[in-house]
Amino acid sequence: MNDNLHRFKAGIFQALAHPTRIAVIELLRDEREVPVSRIHERLGVEQANASQHLAVLRAKELVTTRKEGNQVFYSLRDPLLGKVLDLMKQYFEAHLNEAMALLMDMKSEEQQPK
Amino acid sequence: MNDNLHRFKAGIFQALAHPTRIAVIELLRDEREVPVSRIHERLGVEQANASQHLAVLRAKELVTTRKEGNQVFYSLRDPLLGKVLDLMKQYFEAHLNEAMALLMDMKSEEQQPK
DNA sequence: GCATAACATTCGATAATTAGAATATACATC
DNA sequence: GATGTATATTCTAATTATCGAATGTTATGC
The missing domain is CATH 1.10.287 (Helix Hairpins)
Known part of the structure; x- marks a missing residue:
């Protein structure tokens, strides 16, 4: 019944299962820490959409955020x-x-x- | 416009984004080559369902198949x-x-x- | 307080995934 | 050719994901 483990892993893969989110992860891998503005500029997606994808990554805890004044900086958790x-x-x-x-x-x- | 690469990668993650398919891949990793019957017995899913998931893995070419008489043996492509x-x-x-x-x-x- | 900037969330509409039931195919045995 | 066994496909209903538009939130500057 250790299907829970499989669900956990599948959940993570699911978070990775979208072109935009792959691009986000790669951007974070390459630039270490990035504000949302840069993400949606760089990827050419709407701000709201970028936010939605970031929410998915946060839900699975693949990224961490740091607030600095007005902006939110994202980075890879691991x-x-x-x-x-x-x-x-x-x-x-x-x-x-x-x-x-x-x-x-x-x-x-x-x-x-x- | 190299979003194609992201789509390719996302497609593979999507193929991995299901508990049953994770279990299949792990089974193949551990047992090298396995007939469908063993897959659905071992994972406790219906035959048709196992077949559907295997179809997803085949579509993304993550697995190879070998027919031997009545049965089909699956293994990891890489x-x-x-x-x-x-x-x-x-x-x-x-x-x-x-x-x-x-x-x-x-x-x-x-x-x-x- | 008011306006603006940076993000996030909610709300619809549309599209994609999923499981199970039923059906189909392919091969082996008699 | 009929039967049985192993696997695949199709269909349908339910769930989930996705996008853009609209709306919220939080912090900053005036």
């Missing part, structure tokens, strides 16, 4: 997450060919919705 | 995935206390659906 993404990059590179095929699929489905 | 889960285990252990709190939350929400 550099391990950066490592996980590094592994994913390795994975991507190891399977570049299939990855490309998958990406093409994604593209074409998007253009001709069936 | 041991890197096992490593990702190992990292997650580290992460889990490093944050055991918060993890417990999150699990408790999950439990209580489940019991009193508000």
Whole structure:
């Protein structure tokens, strides 16, 4: 019945399961600590949307926040997450060919919705 | 516009974002190659449901299959995935206390659906 | 206090995931 | 070819995620 552990892990992966949130995590990995303004400027998403995604990351406690005056600075709670993404990059590179095929699929489905 | 890469990675995390699929991956990591029957017996899910989850893993090409007579054997396409889960285990252990709190939350929400 | 800036939350509408039931396919045995 | 076993797919209903628009909150400056 230790399915709880699996639910916990799945929950974390779910938090990572969105392009915008991946981009956020990578930004935090690269720049250490970033205010929300920079996040939504850099990623080109609306402020409210960025906030929503940040809320997801907070809910799973993948990030920490620090308030400084008017702004809120986000950072990764644990550099391990950066490592996980590094592994994913390795994975991507190891399977570049299939990855490309998958990406093409994604593209074409998007253009001709069936 | 290299958002495609983020979509690719997010897609993989999404494939991992379900307790049953985590359990499948861990089973494959531990037992190398496993027929579907063993998967749904071991995890205690219905056959059709196991098949659906395996379909998700196949779609993202996280697993390979080999047919032998009547049965289909599944295995991890790349041991890197096992490593990702190992990292997650580290992460889990490093944050055991918060993890417990999150699990408790999950439990209580489940019991009193508000 | 009033205005503004930086974030966060709530509210709808739409889309995607999920489980189970029913159905289909593929292979082996007789 | 009929039967049985292993796996996959399709359908439907329920849940969950996502986005943009609108609204709230908190802190700063005047």
